[in-house]
Amino acid sequence: MVLVGLIIWSAVGPLAQKPGTEVNATEYAEGDCFVDFDAAAESNRTVPCTESHSAQLVGSFTAEADEPYPGRDSLEERAGRLCQAETLALPEATDSLKQRTAYPSEEGWASGDRRLDCFIESTAGNTLTGSFLK
Template sequence: MNHQDIPPKPASPPRTGSLPKIQNRAAGPAPAPESVTWSQPRQDPAPEKRVNRRPAFWKAFLVVVILAVAGSLVWLAVWLNSAPGNDAAKGDAAGVLQTAVTPPATPQPLPREGVAPAAYAIGDCFKDFDPQALTTTVVPCDTGHSAQLVATFRYADSTGYPGVEPLKAKALEACQAAKLGPAAKQFQLNYQRSFPSSTSWESGDRRVDCYVTADAGNVITASVLP
């Protein structure tokens, strides 16, 4: 045997400290760490990047205030317009109330005899007035007369016959809405209501009337309206 063919043994075993260790795959993966500690603390977003919501809040508050003021003004306007005597005529769901003269009234010249109730106009003055008469005589208000028409309420044409009591109540409302002038204090006056019967309603009569009347006869010598 040629001993020269065998390499000599190394003087020391090979170093293993710098070699990577191979994990044993049969043992399974390495366990996860229980916790992680950041080397640097987390920082909140820069102050200039934060959203400022105060302007939006004040804008919304201002809008609510404006809407509330506008609603109050609308309500006030409606209330003022609904006050009695503000307009010559006022409409509602049931009809139209009229409390002031709308020229021209009964055609001139006066006196005019044989005027039917459907032709009566606000401000007309009547001689020897009878609310149940089919016709009457309209005279100038500065001459002796016993009644003057001061308010009317006209129902819508599509309205069904309300009945006697509702018609009386509506005529009373018309009298309460009437505005009288200073001349009314010079005479002893009463309110008198007139309203259609079921028969006249069927023929198209939709109006209730309010008159001021004098029980003593044709003693009124001036218009009692403003």
């Protein structure tokens, strides 16, 4: 009986120790902080911004549902402007930070995705411990 318990714990234990809540990319909220952030993933784990994390969603915008696909360059520019429009509380040393934008592909747009996001991400991993939003 003890052996069975140890086998189950060794399989489930490491999963239970992962911090945060898994959130689908379509459900990210402005201000969310992410541990082990992967911009290409369909979901990431959120944690309170006071805990160690590697990225934060600092701006988000959803285009009108009836807007025709404006093209990749236009979406990239709009997402960049979204990032610049945000008032952020950045540290003096920003050499380990990068701005990352996310926007739908033409196929995603055709299926209804109209979301543009701006993230601030650490290039040094889960080293952030506060919010960039004022």
